[in-house]
Amino acid sequence: MEHIAELGGIVTGFHVTEHCIDCMCGKNLVKIDKCSRNIICQKTVFEKEGLSRKLTADKEQIFIYDFCTLYVLNQKNYKRIGKWQLGNDLSSDICGMAVDNNTIYCSIRNGKIIAVDRQSDQIKEFIVSESSIWSIQIYDSYLLCGTVDGKLLLLDKSTLCAEKKLVLGKKNIGSLYLDKETVYAASHDGKLFKINIKNLEIELSTKNAHKKMFHCAGISNDMLVTVSYPCSEIALWNKDTLEKIKVINIPLKLSGCTHIENNFMYISSRNILGIDRIKINE
Numbered sequence: 001m002e003h004i005a006e007l008g009g010i011v012t013g014f015h016v017t018e019h020c021i022d023c024m025c026g027k028n029l030v031k032i033d034k035c036s037r038n039i040i041c042q043k044t045v046f047e048k049e050g051l052s053r054k055l056t057a058d059k060e061q062i063f064i065y066d067f068c069t070l071y072v073l074n075q076k077n078y079k080r081i082g083k084w085q086l087g088n089d090l091s092s093d094i095c096g097m098a099v100d101n102n103t104i105y106c107s108i109r110n111g112k113i114i115a116v117d118r119q120s121d122q123i124k125e126f127i128v129s130e131s132s133i134w135s136i137q138i139y140d141s142y143l144l145c146g147t148v149d150g151k152l153l154l155l156d157k158s159t160l161c162a163e164k165k166l167v168l169g170k171k172n173i174g175s176l177y178l179d180k181e182t183v184y185a186a187s188h189d190g191k192l193f194k195i196n197i198k199n200l201e202i203e204l205s206t207k208n209a210h211k212k213m214f215h216c217a218g219i220s221n222d223m224l225v226t227v228s229y230p231c232s233e234i235a236l237w238n239k240d241t242l243e244k245i246k247v248i249n250i251p252l253k254l255s256g257c258t259h260i261e262n263n264f265m266y267i268s269s270r271n272i273l274g275i276d277r278i279k280i281n282e
Contacts, residue, residue: 001250004266005032005275011268013055014275015062016259021266021275022062022075024055029062029078032275043078045071051270055257056099063104065094070106070116082121086114098136098143103157105143107133113143113160126160129153135176137183139197144183146173152185154200164200168193175215177224179239184216184224192216192226194242204242210235218260220280229255229269236280250278 005011007025014023020040021032026049031041046053046066053066057075064071068087073080086106087093096107104116111129116122128145133153135146142163143155150169153162171189182203185193192209195202210228217225217234223245224237234248256269265278 002277003274004034004037004277007274009273010051010270011257011272011275012051012053013064013257014259014266014268015055015057016261016266017057022055022057023268023275024053024064025274029073031078041076041078045073045078045080051255054097056097058099063097063099065097065106068093070094070097070104072104072118084116084121084123086123095132096134096136096145098138100138100157105136105138105157107136107145111147113145113155115160128155128160128162134172134174135185137176137178139178139183144176144178144197146176146185148172150187152176152183152195152200154197166195166200166202168202174213177216177218179219179224182239184239186214186216186226188213190214192237192242194239206242206244209244215258217258217265220260220263220265223281225258225260225265225280227252227256227258227267229253234265234278234280248278248280 009025012024023030027044027046029045033040055064062073070084072082094106098105106114109132113126115124129147131147131149133145137144145153152166154164175186177184183195190208192206194204212230214226214228217227224239226235229252232252236246252269253271259266
């Protein structure tokens with residue numbers, strides 16, 4: 001384990017680019033130079049601290065949801081481009097987010113998706129599920145959504161209507177990871193699935209991937225990487241067979257954020273003041 005960013009607080013989300021790491025810490029966004037590890041930009045964005053914010057980004061903008069509020073910021077200088085309150089309380093907060101070139105898709109508790117047009121700021125609302133959606137991935141002209149009641153939905157992005165549904169169980173499909181024509185899904189009942197997207201059929205599954213909640217972090221050296229924060233462990237899997245290759249025990253706590261770059265994983269957690277980096281395949 002290598003400590004690469006000391007920020008004096010918990011990093012609740014981050015995005016890694018070629019040269020920098022953009023981090024949420026307390027009320028601030030902080031940009032870290034990957035080589036020098038110095039802070040090169042810092043700005044107060046939020047009125048108060050929070051642990052449930054989520055962040056994603058593209059080459060130009062950063063997208064953050066914080067309870068019921070969506071923020072869009074310039075990635076270079078953190079200047080605010082837009083801010084929308086999409087809900088009002090615990091029955092209408094934001095649970096997940098995905099972004100393409102044209103639209104920001106925010107899943108709202110109890111099965112709604114709000115689509116925000118990135119050019120016009122126009123907002124459209126769609127009811128797509130009977131239960132909440134925590135995990136969203138973009139696949140070509142579709143959205144892949146994992147629902148709290150155990151389904152995987154394939155939605156047409158133009159209409160947000162479900163073209164296909166796959167029942168994976170009864171528990172939350174809390175994490176999805178896309179690899180070409182395959183999606184890996186992590187269920188809160190401990191099952192890990194490998195699914196063919198084109199026909200939306202299960203190719204493989206395994207029980208007891210972790211003893212507690214986990215998520216699919218990505219692919220490294222043809223291995224699928226899963227992380228369970230409550231179990232303080234990282235697992236490496238043969239991505240084709242779902243055979244477990246290795247388990248790495250590492251002190252973690254409750255939740256966090258990961259990013260895989262070549263043979264390294266950047267990781268934050270509630271017990272890390274900043275960001276650590278671990279070599280996956282030693």
